[in-house]
Amino acid sequence: MEGRMNYENDLVNLKATELRLGLPGSDEPTEKKMRNNKRSSSEISEESRTSGVTDQAAGVNDEHEESAPPAKAQVVGWPPIRSYRKNCLQAKKNDEVESGSGMYVKVSVDGAPYLRKIDLKVYRSYPQLLKGLENMFKLTIGAYSEREGYNGSDYAPTYEDKDGDWMLVGDVPWE
Amino acid sequence: MSEDDERQESPPSDLEFSSNKARNYNATGSGSGQPEIQSPYSDQVLENVLENVLHFLTSRRDRNAASLVCKSWYRVEALTRSDLFIGNCYAVSPDRATTRFTRVRALHLKGKPRFADFNLMPRDWGAHFNPWVLSMAKAYPWLEKVYLKRMSVTDDDLAMLSESFTGFKELVLVCCDGFGTSGLAIFVSKCRQLRVLDLIESEVVDDETDWISCFPEAESHLESLIFDCVESPINFEALERLVARSPALKKLRLNQHVSIGQLYRLMIRAPQLTHLGTGSFSPSEVAGQGDQELDYVTAFAACKSLVCLSGFREIVPDYLPAMYPVCANLTSLNFSYANITAEQLKPIIRNCHKLQVFWVLDSICDEGLQAVAVTCKELRELRVFPFDAREDSDGPVSEVGLQAISEGCRKLQSILYFCQRMTNAAVIAMSQNCPDLVVFRLCIMGRHRADHVTGEAMDDGFGAIVKNCKKLTRLAVSGLLTDKAFDYIGRYGKLVRTLSVAFAGDSDMGLKYVLEGCPQLQKLEIRDSPFGDAALRSGLHHYYNMRFLWMSSCRLTRQGCQEIANAMPGLVIEVIRSSDEEEMDDSVETLYMYRSLEGPRKDAPKFVTIL
Numbered sequence: 001m002e003g004r005m006n007y008e009n010d011l012v013n014l015k016a017t018e019l020r021l022g023l024p025g026s027d028e029p030t031e032k033k034m035r036n037n038k039r040s041s042s043e044i045s046e047e048s049r050t051s052g053v054t055d056q057a058a059g060v061n062d063e064h065e066e067s068a069p070p071a072k073a074q075v076v077g078w079p080p081i082r083s084y085r086k087n088c089l090q091a092k093k094n095d096e097v098e099s100g101s102g103m104y105v106k107v108s109v110d111g112a113p114y115l116r117k118i119d120l121k122v123y124r125s126y127p128q129l130l131k132g133l134e135n136m137f138k139l140t141i142g143a144y145s146e147r148e149g150y151n152g153s154d155y156a157p158t159y160e161d162k163d164g165d166w167m168l169v170g171d172v173p174w175e
Numbered sequence: 176m177s178e179d180d181e182r183q184e185s186p187p188s189d190l191e192f193s194s195n196k197a198r199n200y201n202a203t204g205s206g207s208g209q210p211e212i213q214s215p216y217s218d219q220v221l222e223n224v225l226e227n228v229l230h231f232l233t234s235r236r237d238r239n240a241a242s243l244v245c246k247s248w249y250r251v252e253a254l255t256r257s258d259l260f261i262g263n264c265y266a267v268s269p270d271r272a273t274t275r276f277t278r279v280r281a282l283h284l285k286g287k288p289r290f291a292d293f294n295l296m297p298r299d300w301g302a303h304f305n306p307w308v309l310s311m312a313k314a315y316p317w318l319e320k321v322y323l324k325r326m327s328v329t330d331d332d333l334a335m336l337s338e339s340f341t342g343f344k345e346l347v348l349v350c351c352d353g354f355g356t357s358g359l360a361i362f363v364s365k366c367r368q369l370r371v372l373d374l375i376e377s378e379v380v381d382d383e384t385d386w387i388s389c390f391p392e393a394e395s396h397l398e399s400l401i402f403d404c405v406e407s408p409i410n411f412e413a414l415e416r417l418v419a420r421s422p423a424l425k426k427l428r429l430n431q432h433v434s435i436g437q438l439y440r441l442m443i444r445a446p447q448l449t450h451l452g453t454g455s456f457s458p459s460e461v462a463g464q465g466d467q468e469l470d471y472v473t474a475f476a477a478c479k480s481l482v483c484l485s486g487f488r489e490i491v492p493d494y495l496p497a498m499y500p501v502c503a504n505l506t507s508l509n510f511s512y513a514n515i516t517a518e519q520l521k522p523i524i525r526n527c528h529k530l531q532v533f534w535v536l537d538s539i540c541d542e543g544l545q546a547v548a549v550t551c552k553e554l555r556e557l558r559v560f561p562f563d564a565r566e567d568s569d570g571p572v573s574e575v576g577l578q579a580i581s582e583g584c585r586k587l588q589s590i591l592y593f594c595q596r597m598t599n600a601a602v603i604a605m606s607q608n609c610p611d612l613v614v615f616r617l618c619i620m621g622r623h624r625a626d627h628v629t630g631e632a633m634d635d636g637f638g639a640i641v642k643n644c645k646k647l648t649r650l651a652v653s654g655l656l657t658d659k660a661f662d663y664i665g666r667y668g669k670l671v672r673t674l675s676v677a678f679a680g681d682s683d684m685g686l687k688y689v690l691e692g693c694p695q696l697q698k699l700e701i702r703d704s705p706f707g708d709a710a711l712r713s714g715l716h717h718y719y720n721m722r723f724l725w726m727s728s729c730r731l732t733r734q735g736c737q738e739i740a741n742a743m744p745g746l747v748i749e750v751i752r753s754s755d756e757e758e759m760d761d762s763v764e765t766l767y768m769y770r771s772l773e774g775p776r777k778d779a780p781k782f783v784t785i786l
Contacts, residue, residue: 074565077293077702078677079593079620081564082350084376084404085511088431088488089536089562092514113294164408 076114087115109137109155126170133157144170218247225251235260254278261285262722264302264326265747266771269310281320281345282311288725288767289675290700291325292350295727295765297753299780304328312339320345320371327351330358337365344396345371355380356407364389370423373401381407388413392420399426403452403486408432418444425480428452431488434459436466439474446477453486456494456513471497485509485534492519502526509534511560517543525550534558537572537593544576548583556589556614566621570595574602574628581605589614596627597654602636606643615640616651622678622703625655632656638663641671648695651675661685665692676701683710690714700725708735715739718746719770727765733786736763740786747771748786749779 108115140153150156157169242252256276260283286302304326318340328351387409433454458466481501490513511534520543530551572594578601587609597619633654656679665688672695686706690713707730740748751765775785
């Protein structure tokens with residue numbers, strides 16, 4: 001859903017630069033559709049969640065006409081499986097996925113309500129990875145230095161290596 | 176007054192004489208000529224009799240009824256209640272509870288509503304154990320057992336628990352959070368009489384404390400140690416020594432950091448086990464451990480009392496044959512973390528003739544469920560969990576598996592079934608084949624999904640369940656459902672106590688049918704359904720009889736909820752926002768409403784508004 005969201009944003013921006021004849025507000029159908037989809041979606045940004053609530057008050061009656069949500073859209077707490085179980089089984093799925101394309105790892109951030117997945121193969125260096133994380137979680141990580149770790153923010157990226165130890169991201173060469 | 180007649184017939188003659196005297200006094204009232212001196216004597220004798228009799232009353236519903244007979248019965252029942260159950264920790268304050276019930280030995284306390292398990296409630300909502308442990312430390316020095324579900328428990332609480340009650344024996348934490356391994360360490364080190372420590376589906380913070388080593392070195396009284404939900408590694412050598420010095424140990428459930436080789440070592444030390452959680456059920460990753468060469472079959476064969484098996488967290492199916500010796504005796508088998516196929520299941524399940532409880536992943540497919548149906552004629556409870564818990568995943572199980580189970584397992588009482596597609600026909604078949612069903616929870620993971628054969632809503636299927644399953648008390652619905660489904664539930668679901676609704680219904684009428692039709696309704700949890708203020712109002716006559724009502728992402732407004740608050744002072748009405756949202760407008764994202772003797776709670780976080 002997030003991918004699609006970005007696409008729609010781009011579309012709207014393109015429209016803003018487009019020269020065309022038409023009354024203002026004729027963009028509405030597209031926007032309304034976006035907000036309906038946001039109503040119960042989770043992994044999208046906070047603004048969309050907020051606007052989703054507004055829509056409810058307006059009594060948007062879309063339950064049955066709602067087309068099947070886009071393939072990757074996930075609703076908070078649905079299906080009703082406890083996160084503990086989901087995480088355990090997710091780990092097994094990771095083992096299967098790793099051999100194929102993409103190397104997905106779980107990322108959790110203190111204070112964020114849910115975990116995220118990123119594909120490490122998409123990045124070619126630590127700075128790229130950190131930028132990706134910063135974008136995803138809307139936080140700053142600060143600058144890496146070999147001696148002091150990460151300065152300039154409350155967040156430091158760490159990972160668990162195969163020995164089960166917690167390591168600071170960036171110490172070991174990227175390859 | 177049949178109860179009085181019964182009492183007259185059974186007790187010994189001297190007691191009968193006394194109670195007759197007391198009854199005659201009461202019947203004729205004051206000023207009847209009976210001397211006043213006799214009355215305290217009679218009352219006291221009556222209360223002594225009552226105390227002796229009421230000790231035998233264990234059911235809390237019977238006790239609640241007995242306490243309403245008169246003040247005397249109220250007093251005596253309160254004195255004799257040793258097991259205190261509180262279904263909502265905010266319905267009554269700790270002090271009120273300890274004042275009324277002065278001789279409690281066991282406390283059973285529940286906190287957050289169930290939908291909190293699915294991230295529908297922000298963290299730090301409440302349900303703190305702390306005020307309870309403080310109050311009980313003063314009131315119940317002889318407390319022995321504490322059972323908590325969905326409560327927030329801190330390390331300090333655990334410390335206080337271990338320090339305040341010298342005879343403390345049993346701690347069971349289900350779906351709890353807020354504590355870590357260091358809290359466990361303090362707890363186990365100080366509880367010298369500990370028999371039961373069960374951590375079930377709880378979140379335990381890894382403080383990197385070796386809590387297993389903190390059990391006292393002397394011979395332990397441990398009968399049950401369950402820690403399969405603890406995600407941190409444990410000191411295995413210390414665990415092995417602990418098991419060796421716990422001759423009474425019957426239940427042991429290991430976490431996924433225990434390899435199969437380590438499991439072997441524990442099993443040969445504790446062949447008396449009845450309940451075993453097998454940990455990872457895969458060889459250690461450390462090379463040279465020699466896990467492959469151990470004789471697992473013999474280890475299992477030695478456990479002649481084993482009836483309940485679980486674990487299998489990282490199962491290597493090659494090791495499954497080790498459990499053949501115990502299959503014939505198993506009454507409970509939990510494969511719900513084992514990603515196995517039908518072919519891998521069949522050799523096991525075909526020997527499990529006595530199986531009553533079976534939890535499994537849908538990786539076994541309809542074919543696996545058919546195999547279960549062939550052999551497990553004693554099955555009472557089945558839970559089929561999804562390996563891939565997403566709306567759009569492939570669905571390896573379907574109506575085919577459900578139909579097979581209904582035909583093979585006629586004694587089924589409880590079912591939880593996750594699937595991607597279902598038909599009314601299969602659900603109707605189950606309602607007819609399994610009349611003993613008490614719990615029916617069907618989760619069609621794709622929202623609003625219709626019967627995939629007929630294209631119709633799933634109304635008739637669930638309608639048949641409430642109509643035909645006359646003992647049904649718990650129901651969870653899913654799939655495409657119109658108001659008609661709720662009409663059925665209201666009309667036929669007369670014993671339903673717990674109802675879960677998600678993405679269902681057309682209008683307020685749906686909720687109205689249920690609130691007006693189901694007199695036994697206690698717990699109602701609804702999400703993402705088009706029910707609004709008018710529907711809410713239709714339950715006013717019933718809310719005081721319910722434990723709680725949860726409605727999230729429905730059509731409620733602040734004003735509508737405020738009306739309820741004004742009309743019913745005995746209810747606490749919480750409007751809960753997602754923690755990072757500001758108060759936007761009149762719409763209510765989440766309503767959580769419950770009866771309470773205490774009024775608005777003082778520990779509500781700022782994202783909760785109590786109307």
